[in-house]
Structures are given as structure tokens and as C-alpha cells.
């Protein structure tokens with residue numbers, strides 16, 4: 242049951258220190274990763290991620306990490322994959338799906354297998370269709386998720402893709418997605434405690450109240466922060482039914498800025514990739530009257546410039562986005578709650594989408 246929580250979604254958000262600990266349990270060593278369920282990736286030339294919705298946002302995160310390790314990698318929306326890049330027998334296709342039953346993702350996997358790719362499923366459900374169809378499976382181990390909106394499964398997918406990214410980097414290029422593996426592993430071990438810090442300091446309720454009734458809600462970020470911006474917006478529209486969009490920070494001035502008014506708060510995600518540029522982009526929106534909410538560590542230059550601040554603990558840049566996303570989960574939840582929405586079962590949506 243929901244225990245003392247009003248909704249499964251809130252319970253699942255608060256379960257993340259535990260679910261993330263489960264994701265990494267037994268899979269990290271002193272300064273390395275142990276994923277014995279997966280064969281070596283030696284010989285892989287490129288990686289294609291296929292996924293939908295929130296899992297697609299985790300896939301964007303994963304592809305970006307692999308790029309940082311010098312590996313050619315791209316994330317595709319599974320429903321658009323039929324006409325996407327060519328596949329060779331040295332292509333690794335990674336299907337990311339919480340449920341393991343999403344028809345679009347299974348369709349993409351089928352194409353990948355027909356064209357001879359090696360396939361890995363990243364899923365939360367042991368024995369799901371995706372894990373039966375793919376060559377190998379990496380379980381994210383987030384535990385069952387009841388709320389239709391994916392929360393803890395996204396966080397665990399991101400953590401699992403960090404582990405996978407480490408292994409693929411080691412095997413394919415010999416490079417890692419992080420500048421300093423020691424710092425990365427320290428941050429990975431502190432992840433449960435850092436998420437708890439975000440949850441304990443929940444200030445999102447007050448912000449949700451302040452911006453209730455706005456015309457639209459925008460989310461911006463770059464690099465890994467871009468995946469968080471689009472995920473923040475998807476969660477927001479899904480459970481609040483309000484208009485929300487996520488943009489690459491640098492794209493704001495190429496069109497979306499025309500939508501910005503004092504009635505459109507902008508949540509700017511700072512994860513350590515060209516933050517100075519994102520701050521400039523956020524200020525462009527602020528000049529047009531939009532309130533800026535900086536999702537950033539204490540002491541970050543964005544904090545003083547912004548109208549409001551959602552803090553994240555200091556951590557490795559690879560994991561800052563995961564913590565920022567927890568703040569955005571709370572903003573969505575509290576806004577939807579103030580609006581009296583059907584949070585665990587949003588209108589028109591289903592937990593598992595088994596049609597194409």
C-alpha cells in the first residue's frame with residue numbers, strides 16, 4: 242500500500258534512496274564496475290539506444306555518457322527507429338524499458354535483431370518480453386512502480402546506464418565517461434544519501450504554490466541537463482495537465498523565447514556542462530520577465546542571479562542530473578497535488594503501452 246503517503250508517486254519518489262542502493266548493490270568495486278551478466282563489448286563500433294517517453298530521456302543520458310568516453314552512441318525514439326541509422330553486426334542496440342513490454346520499443350528491438358545487431362535490454366522487470374527477446378539483460382532493480390508516472394525507475398535507469406557506460410567505455414575505447422573515476426565512484430556511493438538530502442530539504446511545495454496558475458512551465462538544460470529538462474517537462478505535463486516544455490538551453494533564443502513572459506517560469510538545470518552559457522540563456526528569459534528557478538548546487542553563480550533556487554548536493558557531474566531530476570519530480574508532484582489531479586493515474590495514460 243501507500244503507507245503514510247497520499248500517493249504512490251510520492252512514496253516512489255521517497256523510495257529512491259533505497260531503490261538506487263539496490264541498483265548499484267554488488268555492482269561497484271573499489272574503482273570499477275562489475276556487471277558479470279554482460280559479455281565483453283570488445284568489437285562494438287557504435288551504440289544505438291531505443292526507448293520511449295521517460296526511458297528515452299534516460300537513453301539520452303546514457304548516449305551522452307558514452308560520447309564522453311569517446312564511443313559513438315545515439316538515442317532514438319523507438320517509434321521513429323524504423324527509418325533511422327544503418328545497423329551493422331558491430332552495432333550494439335540497447336533497449337531501455339522499465340516495463341519491458343512497450344510495443345514501440347519491442348518493435349525497434351525486432352528491427353535491430355533482424356539486421357544482425359547485438360542487443361541488450363535495460364529493464365526493471367525480470368522475465369519481461371524485452372528480456373526474453375534481447376541477447377542479454379541488465380536489470381535496473383528499482384522495485385515495482387505503481388504510479389503511472391515513472392520516477393524511481395528513471396533514476397535507477399540512469400544509475401544503471403552509468404554502470405553500463407563505464408563497462409562499454411572500458412571495453413570499446415579504454416576511456417571512461419568521467420574525468421576522475423575516484424570522484425565518480427564516491428558520488429555513486431553517496432547517491433542514496435544525496436537523494437535523501439534533496440527529499441529532506443523539499444522546498445518544491447512552496448515553489449509549486451508560488452507559480453500555480455502560470456501560463457506555461459519551461460525547463461532548460463544542456464548536455465546531461467538537457468535530458469533532465471525534457472524529462473522534467475514530460476513529468477510536469479503528464480501529472481499536472483499544464484503546458485510544459487523542455488528545451489536545450491541554447492535553443493531558447495532560436496524560437497521558444499517568443500513564448501516567454503512573466504507568466505512562464507523557467508526551470509534551469511545546471512549540471513556542470515557549460516553552465517555559464519545556460520545562465521546567459523536563463524537571463525535572456527529573465528529579461529523578458531520570466532521567473533527563473535535555478536536547479537543547482539549551493540554557491541553556484543546561478544543561485545544569486547535566479548529568482549528561486551532548488552538545491553542539489555555537490556556531486557560528480559555525471560550524477561548531478563539525477564539529483565536535479567528528483568527536485569523536478571517534487572515540483573511536478575506538488576503542483577499536481579495543489580491542482581487536485583489524479584496523480585497516480587493521470588487521464589488518458591496507461592502504465593504499460595502495448596500498442597504501436
Ligand code: F6R
Nearest residue numbers: 294295296338339340343390391
Ligand atoms: C512517463 C512514462 C512513460 C514511459 C514510456 C515507456 O512517466 O512513464 O513515458 O516512460 O511509456 O515505458 P517503458 O519504460 O515501460 O518502456
